[in-house]
Amino acid sequence: MEKGVYNFNEIEKKWQDYWETRRTFKAWEPASIDPASTWDDSKPKYYVLDMFPYPSGQGLHVGHPESYTATDIVARYKRMKGFNVLHPFGWDAFGLPAEQYAVQTGTHPATTTQKNIDNMRRQIKSLGFSYDWDRQVDTTDPNYYKWTQWIFLKFYNSYFDETEQKAKPIEQLPIPDGLSDDEERKFIDDHRLAYESEAPVNWCPALGTVLANEEVIGGLSERGGHPVIRKAMRQWMLRITKYCERLLDGLDECDWPSSIKKLQRDWIGKSIGAEVDFKVNGYDEVIRVFTTRPDTLFGATYMVLSPEHRLVDTITTDEHKDAVKEYIEKAAMKSDLDRTDLAKDKTGQFTGAWAINPVNGENIPIWISDYVLISYGTGAIMAVPAHDERDWEFATKFELPIIEVVKPPAPFEGCFTGDGTAVNSGQFSGLTTAEFKVKIAEWLESQNLGKAAVNYKLRDWLFSRQRYWGEPFPIVHLEDGETVALSQDDLPLVLPEVADYKPTGTGEPPLAKAADWLNVTLPDGRNGKRETNTMPQWAGSCWYFLRYMDPDNPDAAFTEAKEKYWMPVDLYIGGAEHAVLHLLYARFWHKLLHDLGYVSVPEPFKNLVNQGMILGQDNQKMSKSRGNVVNPDKIIVDYGADSMRLYEMFMGPLEATKPWNTQGVEGVHRFLNKAWRMIVDEDSGQLHSAVQKAQADEATTRLLHQTIKKVGSDIESIAFNTAISQMMIFVNHLGRQNVRPKDAIEKFVLILAPFAPHIAEELWRRLGHTDTLTYEPWPQYDPELIKEKEVELAVQVLGKIKDKIVVAADASEDQIKEKALASQPVQTAMSGKQPKKIIVIKSRLVNIVV
RNA sequence: GCCGGAGUGGCGGAAUUGGCAGACGCGCGGGAUUCAAAAUCCCGUCCUGGCAACAGGGUGUGGGUUCAAGUCCCACCUCCGGCACCA
Numbered sequence: 015m016e017k018g019v020y021n022f023n024e025i026e027k028k029w030q031d032y033w034e035t036r037r038t039f040k041a042w043e044p045a046s047i048d049p050a051s052t053w054d055d056s057k058p059k060y061y062v063l064d065m066f067p068y069p070s071g072q073g074l075h076v077g078h079p080e081s082y083t084a085t086d087i088v089a090r091y092k093r094m095k096g097f098n099v100l101h102p103f104g105w106d107a108f109g110l111p112a113e114q115y116a117v118q119t120g121t122h123p124a125t126t127t128q129k130n131i132d133n134m135r136r137q138i139k140s141l142g143f144s145y146d147w148d149r150q151v152d153t154t155d156p157n158y159y160k161w162t163q164w165i166f167l168k169f170y171n172s173y174f175d176e177t178e179q180k181a182k183p184i185e186q187l188p189i190p191d192g193l194s195d196d197e198e199r200k201f202i203d204d205h206r207l208a209y210e211s212e213a214p215v216n217w218c219p220a221l222g223t224v225l226a227n228e229e230v231i232g233g234l235s236e237r238g239g240h241p242v243i244r245k246a247m248r249q250w251m252l253r254i255t256k257y258c259e260r261l262l263d264g265l266d267e268c269d270w271p272s273s274i275k276k277l278q279r280d281w282i283g284k285s286i287g288a289e290v291d292f293k294v295n296g297y298d299e300v301i302r303v304f305t306t307r308p309d310t311l312f313g314a315t316y317m318v319l320s321p322e323h324r325l326v327d328t329i330t331t332d333e334h335k336d337a338v339k340e341y342i343e344k345a346a347m348k349s350d351l352d353r354t355d356l357a358k359d360k361t362g363q364f365t366g367a368w369a370i371n372p373v374n375g376e377n378i379p380i381w382i383s384d385y386v387l388i389s390y391g392t393g394a395i396m397a398v399p400a401h402d403e404r405d406w407e408f409a410t411k412f413e414l415p416i417i418e419v420v421k422p423p424a425p426f427e428g429c430f431t432g433d434g435t436a437v438n439s440g441q442f443s444g445l446t447t448a449e450f451k452v453k454i455a456e457w458l459e460s461q462n463l464g465k466a467a468v469n470y471k472l473r474d475w476l477f478s479r480q481r482y483w484g485e486p487f488p489i490v491h492l493e494d495g496e497t498v499a500l501s502q503d504d505l506p507l508v509l510p511e512v513a514d515y516k517p518t519g520t521g522e523p524p525l526a527k528a529a530d531w532l533n534v535t536l537p538d539g540r541n542g543k544r545e546t547n548t549m550p551q552w553a554g555s556c557w558y559f560l561r562y563m564d565p566d567n568p569d570a571a572f573t574e575a576k577e578k579y580w581m582p583v584d585l586y587i588g589g590a591e592h593a594v595l596h597l598l599y600a601r602f603w604h605k606l607l608h609d610l611g612y613v614s615v616p617e618p619f620k621n622l623v624n625q626g627m628i629l630g631q632d633n634q635k636m637s638k639s640r641g642n643v644v645n646p647d648k649i650i651v652d653y654g655a656d657s658m659r660l661y662e663m664f665m666g667p668l669e670a671t672k673p674w675n676t677q678g679v680e681g682v683h684r685f686l687n688k689a690w691r692m693i694v695d696e697d698s699g700q701l702h703s704a705v706q707k708a709q710a711d712e713a714t715t716r717l718l719h720q721t722i723k724k725v726g727s728d729i730e731s732i733a734f735n736t737a738i739s740q741m742m743i744f745v746n747h748l749g750r751q752n753v754r755p756k757d758a759i760e761k762f763v764l765i766l767a768p769f770a771p772h773i774a775e776e777l778w779r780r781l782g783h784t785d786t787l788t789y790e791p792w793p794q795y796d797p798e799l800i801k802e803k804e805v806e807l808a809v810q811v812l813g814k815i816k817d818k819i820v821v822a823a824d825a826s827e828d829q830i831k832e833k834a835l836a837s838q839p840v841q842t843a844m845s846g847k848q849p850k851k852i853i854v855i856k857s858r859l860v861n862i863v864v
Numbered sequence: 865g866c867c868g869g870a871g872u873g874g875c876g877g878a879a880u881u882g883g884c885a886g887a888c889g890c891g892c893g894g895g896a897u898u899c900a901a902a903a904u905c906c907c908g909u910c911c912u913g914g915c916a917a918c919a920g921g922g923u924g925u926g927g928g929u930u931c932a933a934g935u936c937c938c939a940c941c942u943c944c945g946g947c948a949c950c951a
């Protein structure tokens with residue numbers, strides 16, 4: 015009795031061991047690259063990638079297997095379709111939780127990380143995914159981060175050539191004549207794509223540390239509730255802003271969901287306008303502003319500088335000094351959130367200084383306010399209260415003049431921000447907004463007062479963290495103030511042991527405590543200290559998909575031939591939470607590597623799919639506190655990995671957010687059981703006696719071929735839920751037959767295999783095959799056999815169904831009309847009237863209009 | 865506030881992109897099998913009325929286009945996600 019039942023636990027263990035010991039899923043480069051390979055170049059390659067996870071102490075949750083199953087189905091399907099498939103896995107293993115645990119317990123983050131990786135790998139293996147584990151990468155492995163550091167040096171040792179719009183080695187940077195050594199060094203440093211800068215960070219004086227944005231809630235530290243201020247600190251930055259245009263353009267060749275592309279475009283935030291210089295009355299200074307509405311220049315009735323603007327100090331008159339100083343201090347105390355969130359009520363201070371509007375010579379007051387951001391544009395604006403809602407609000411509150419310069423096309427109350435016709439604008443009056451923008455840019459340029467300009471919201475990437483558990487920067491700060499980079503031969507620069515993992519009280523990172531490591535003497539005898547910041551978690555994930563191609567290479571990040579062969583990633587699946595940052599950063603790194611000739615394709619990810627979130631049974635986000643978290647381990651023990659995989663795919667479209675329902679797992683489990691019993695005799699464990707070498711009847715043949723077709727095309731379009739439902743229909747049909755042709759059974763097992771590989775392998779074996787089905791060719795369908803001989807048509811009278819008729823599939827329109835009109839219910843519905851028009855949709859319906 | 869996405873049975877969801885709404889699964893009801901239960905199998909299951917054949921209604925709401933609308937157009941409502949003074 016026992017030996018014939020579907021014992022999923024035993025079967026799954028057996029086949030996982032089989033795959034592992036035989037390296038079934040090992041990905042080989044073709045023989046032209048790796049002579050040991052049996053692949054040749056005639057086979058197409060397919061690179062299917064998961065967003066690698068952070069190895070959390072919580073282990074897997076049911077959201078992980080969702081995308082991993084999806085990519086696994088595609089990987090297994092593509093293998094059967096004859097593709098050479100690269101399907102790797104790895105760990106984004108630097109990160110805060112392990113470091114916080116280290117602060118609390120003293121356990122080295124590497125220990126915690128390794129333990130978590132081991133646990134999660136065990137969980138992932140228990141789902142039977144077809145990863146090539148020989149290619150596993152771990153961002154915290156010095157053999158990996160050696161190359162992360164190497165890429166950082168590429169940024170450091172490159173500059174951006176504006177005319178060619180690409181990065182080049184820093185040695186090629188044209189240096190102006192007549193610079194002193196120091197000036198020359200500064201000139202070079204100012205052009206590096208990795209550079210140091212004072213940048214505002216979230217500094218918590220009470221905790222003595224810098225906090226990440228998500229650790230600051232309403233201006234207070236998440237832990238302890240202490241005030242957090244913005245403080246300028248020396249930081250490493252990456253010059254991503256040089257790539258704005260390229261990052262925008264590159265999106266055109268990405269087959270991504272348009273919503274994700276839009277998110278990226280909005281994040282980069284390109285806007286077209288003009289820069290205009292306003293003279294400060296009584297000073298030899300100009301305030302440069304950026305505006306998208308240079309056509310409203312005549313309506314500029316005041317200016318606003320951000321509190322951090324460099325001219326504030328210079329131009330503020332004595333009588334306003336105290337108030338301005340106080341305002342600046344208050345603004346500095348506010349977090350970013352406070353400055354934007356409670357923005358309803360505008361604040362500001364008059365500096366006492368005046369500027370001259372270049373188009374009409376008017377004297378206009380200069381204010382400061384924190385509604386102007388130092389980090390966008392020039393940190394200063396011309397305020398046009400008649401046509402900008404923020405300026406309108408400010409002007410109303412501080413009783414500043416409002417002058418209309420754009421006449422709305424239709425009567426309008428309040429602040430009009432749309433396009434119209436210019437009024438009160440001197441010689442430009444009467445122009446449309448669009449015409450005006452062109453003319454004024456020309457005029458400004460001719461007067462040397464400004465020019466057309468483009469601005470982006472995207473800012474340079476703050477690339478350093480005051481943390482221990484991250485990649486160390488391969489940088490030394492010398493005693494004389496010079497900063498030098500290590501050479502490639504000195505890599506990896508390995509994280510040192512430290513006494514404890516807390517930051518120092520002064521905000522210096524924990525690495526400042528590693529005295530032996532910190533102090534260095536260069537080969538030329540100069541002394542210095544190492545950089546103590548570390549890289550952010552994003553760093554390792556910017557290029558891991560490249561390392562998978564050549565994970566053990568000690569001499570290069572990856573070899574050229576392998577990169578040329580595997581790239582780009584054909585399918586990338588992961589969570590929508592990475593829609594902007596990870597994908598943008600990875601694209602940015604890729605463009606640098608492309609410019610320097612290390613990668614052959616300009617965009618790394620050809621196709622992208624975001625899986626949706628899985629909610630708890632209660633339709634709420636899964637969380638420990640709600641107690642609605644589903645543990646995959648438990649599901650696998652109770653129902654098996656195949657049922658787990660199948661259920662996650664059957665729940666609904668991959669991209670949709672959907673609630674978990676354990677009873678649904680039972681449903682797909684029943685399906686697998688049914689499929690098993692269709693093939694295996696439960697009493698004997700032998701093939702079921704109904705499984706015979708026999709010709710399938712017409713209905714079975716048709717359904718089989720329909721099923722092969724639908725499952726294949728559904729996999730191609732990532733519609734796994736409907737593929738599974740089609741397989742259920744097939745099993746419901748064939749399971750009822752007393753004769754189940756072996757040929758049909760075998761084809762079914764093969765198409766089931768990508769979804770439920772363990773049971774499929776076991777059935778394949780019991781059907782008499784001795785090898786894994788991994789590389790069996792995907793069954794073909796015959797379009798002729800799919801066609802129905804007879805079709806049922808609905809017959810409508812005035813759009814209402816009155817009857818159904820059965821006609822030959824190739825019946826002519828006239829034959830169909832005749833048969834439809836002959837129907838008794840149709841005759842009744844027509845009640846003797848003549849048909850005015852008869853619409854025949856072949857194989858669908860007939861509609862009679864009377 | 866702005867930008868996306870979505871509203872279909874008791875539930876998850878299908879619906880050749882304008883052509884029979886509710887495939888498939890869950891749940892529920894009934895039956896078979898069983899000493900009994902589990903498991904399995906069969907039948908039913910959008911709503912309303914009817915014993916029934918059948919009739920009428922039905923895809924968030926209201927309007928429109930069309931022989932025909934879940935699908936297209938206009939207005940609105942609700943939920944979810946993202947952004948949030950970017951000049």
